[in-house]
Amino acid sequence: MDEGGSRIIRRVSLRKRNRPSLGSVCAAPAAAELKPGNVEDEEMVAGSRRRKTVGVQPVEYDSEEDMFGDYDSFTENSFLAQVDDLEQKYMQLPEHREHDTDLAIEDLCSESIKDSKLNITTVDNFTALKTDEPTKNQCGQEDVAIEPGTDLLYDVPSSQVLYFENLQNSSNDWGNQFTKEKDWNSSSHQTVNEELSHSCIEQPQQNDQSSSEVRTSSDTTRRKSLKDHLKSTMTGNAKAQTPVFSKTKQLKETLLSEEINVAKKTLESSSDDRGPFYSLPSKVRDLYVQFKGIEKLYEWQHTCLTLNSVQERKNLIYSLPTSGGKTLVAEILMLQELLCRRKDVLMILPYVAIVQEKISGLSTFGMELGFFVEEYAGSKGRFPPVKRREKKSLYIATIEKGHSLVNSLIETERISNLGLVVVDELHMIGAGSRGAVLEMTLAKILYTNKTTQIIGMSATLNNVEDLQEFLQAEYYTNQFRPVELKEYLKINDEIHEVDSKAENGITFSRLLNYKYSDTLKKMDPDRLVALVTEVIPNYSCLVFCPTKKNCENVAEMICKFLSKEYLKHREKEKCEVIKNLKNIGGGNLCPVLKRTIPFGVAYHHSGLTSDERKLLEEAYSTGVLCLFTCTSTLAAGVNLPARRVILRAPYVAKEFLKRNQYKQMIGRAGRAGIDTVGESILILQEKDKQQVLELINSPLENCYSHLVQEFTKGIQTLFLSLIGLKIATNLSDIYHFMSGTFLGVQQKILLKEKSLWEITVESLSYLTEKGLLQKDTIRKAEKEVEYNFHITKLGRASFKGMIDLAYCGILYRDLKKGLEGLVLESLLHLIYLITPYDMVFLYDPDWMIYFRQFSQLSPAEQKVAALVGVSESFIGKKASGQAIKKKVDKDIVNRLYLSFILNTLLKETNIWSVSEKYNMPRGYIQNLLTGAASFSSCVLHFCEELEEFWVYRALLVELTKKLTYCVKAELIPLMEVTGVLEGRAKQLYNAGYKSLMHLANANPEVLIKTVDHLSRRQAKQIVSSAKMLLLEKAEALQEEVEELLRLPSDFPDTVASPIEKA
Ligand SMILES: Nc1ncnc2c1ncn2[C@@H]1O[C@H](COP(=O)(O)OP(=O)(O)OP(=O)(O)O)[C@@H](O)[C@H]1O
């Protein structure tokens, strides 16, 4: 294994923070006064908000979108535009449009390919490639067999440990039941023993006892009867559900508990002694072998885990190429924290889909090892998190939800429970408003709790020193990549290999071997067909395209020229995919996918619904589909590797590719354990050659703080929360905090016109003038003044609701106006109030559709339109193209249009029909829905802080729920389980799994037989996620009961009865 590139760089910086003297505190404000009026005015002007937020993702909607933006045109890039036009034109030719796949193939294969004696060498070679399965399912192994035994134990959730004895007594008559339900299961029984052992180690019962010392006898009786009640219910449940496991198993579990105990002590006492597996129980190693197919750590992983700095729990940044195996190191450190140090852990990941993937992957570990895995993404997550007495929690969160979680832990003074924070894709700190949020989160942790360890990883970091200084972290880097990645460029028909030793960075490799007819040359000027057929269908291939439309066109174009042989490859399974797609679309199927899937080809971009994406991804990862044409969504999205990655052009939309983007995209090629080699081919035209050569030879881009650039979403939001959470409330403390941020580190580079001090003062003045903060002047000595800030009610509401400060004023006014005459006969008015302001500019109305929908409104709905100030005649004039003299607020008109869409969606609950009605891609509709659900919950929190809006609270709770699960009510409990989307929920429901309890008790083997197109791996993941959720809920309830029955620590009797104590 190549460990040659290994190096450890230690550069822990001792930052000197120049605390400003109070003299300077007094001197600055006047000069730094800001004119807030400008922004206020802007808000009122039609369309002005567009300018402020263009290209910025809304903070609250954890992104599922493309990594590099959401563009859909590249008109300025003329060559690509021509090609795209050509492809579109070709696709629109009637004879091609009308055909179903088979016909299309017949046409093209017989006419173009056969008649023209078109010979794509690799297509001919297809049959020779047929043998291997492209991927190996490493997770398909069975659980450890459960031997029937005489000495029975029960698989009770840990919350039921107290009743274990009773359960054991009533065990004798369970045997038969258990043998039927073996699969519930080898996982959760560990919990029992683990819990048991912990109760031995830490004696949680004693805690109870000590607190119960002060309880009155009636307390005890009350508690007892409730306990009895719980006990008998749970015993009943357990009888009905739980299996047995053998003595051998029991012994194994006892061993596990012992190992955890030893590991814990080891870590507490000395850092040199190691437990069986990096201070962890050997069970962890077994789990990695069993579930991830990882037998042995890479050398660098071992080195990294045994670094002194890591053992001393110093903050750490590590950087390795894509696919280097970074996750495993982080996971082992997380497990150490959860199991040995018994602290909670937060893992921050960039996208909802990745969070869900991780939850599914780690739930089994949680069940087996006895910790909770909690999801904080999209609409999921509780603030503050449930307090757990026994087991620790691993919170897996998106950037936005991670920030809210940290805020709530600081607010409830529980931040010290957070032992470790892991940030994957740390370079995201330089990515717009999301980067600013990540920076705030980390800066707050650093400032409030010195004992929380921070670990960041990335494959694409350049200016690590700045990040090190910010995080006060050590740095480890290594060039290891388990599968070699060969990079190529294609210019005309020449393929060149990227070679850092060559003069201009490339060496000639080969000429593309193909024979194209003239027609095909025209249709496929980039020779994509030749390139992809060198690998598919036995190996997978990703083709990155600059735009969404281009993805669809390329997919269709390629299929037109593939031989019929491709149809035969995994034909049945492809039919299943189509059937399932149709199923989740309620009978609808995208015509492009209908034509391409039979060839094993599909497009993948944010225009698909998340259900469709998930289904296609599953088919791709099992090799049923072998080619994705995709946008950059896949560059950092779910783990979908490919033997070959093709970049169709060096552009993302109109922008020339950046080095980081390029690295992330090509990094998808050749993944460990799946491919033996990986290769990337960047297709370029002569005109771009120079720029591409610079691209491949240049260093990665630096990342920079976005706190100032993002203003209302950056520094403003930060200050409001610093003061709201009382992290820092006076000017000098706030400035001190700012010097410790990433911005503080980079101030010399980033702040040219104003100093950090000036910016701090200006921002505080701005917030004060907006009525979000109040300034108190405290006279300390004769000439010494200190400025203290506290948050106003409006400020607190905005901060609690995580409202972008650019919109808090208008939101307040809209809600206030709503109080004057809220129309509740229809949902439209409420929907209008929670339609996200920053989505308004993303979708321009189709005036004809707008008009049609308007004329179908009920009288109550018409009243809503009138109340917000949009008239039917205005829309009518727009639809007929008439000039309109009257000035109308475009934002309001557009916002109402989006409310119409959401209203229709809630009525019909069918994304497809709404997409058709409004002529908008279904993926967009779904984004709007997710955004609205998120904003609705923000508005709810906003209203909770303002007494005058009490009436909205109950209404918004319900509306948020409706928007979050815009599906038939019966599917909601199933969709709570990570990874179960609407389509899957429908299937499960129809198969008789109607509740969380049903899923948690399901046998994966039975599931795969009764539910179409569900792999064993997925079935197991669903069941373990469901178990985890059920366990979490049960424990949360149990804790609530405990809390209710616990005597308050300040109960007067305890202080006043010394005699009793004696
Ligand atoms: N020691 C190991 N032995 C075998 N496979 C491993 C080992 N460590 C990690 N892997 C596998 O390698 C693959 C890539 O690992 P991982 O996802 O951690 O890469 P990464 O460094 O995070 O890459 P990226 O920057 O692309 O996210 C995974 O499938 C993982 O299971």
Ligand SMILES: [Mg+2]
């Ligand atoms: Mg990774």
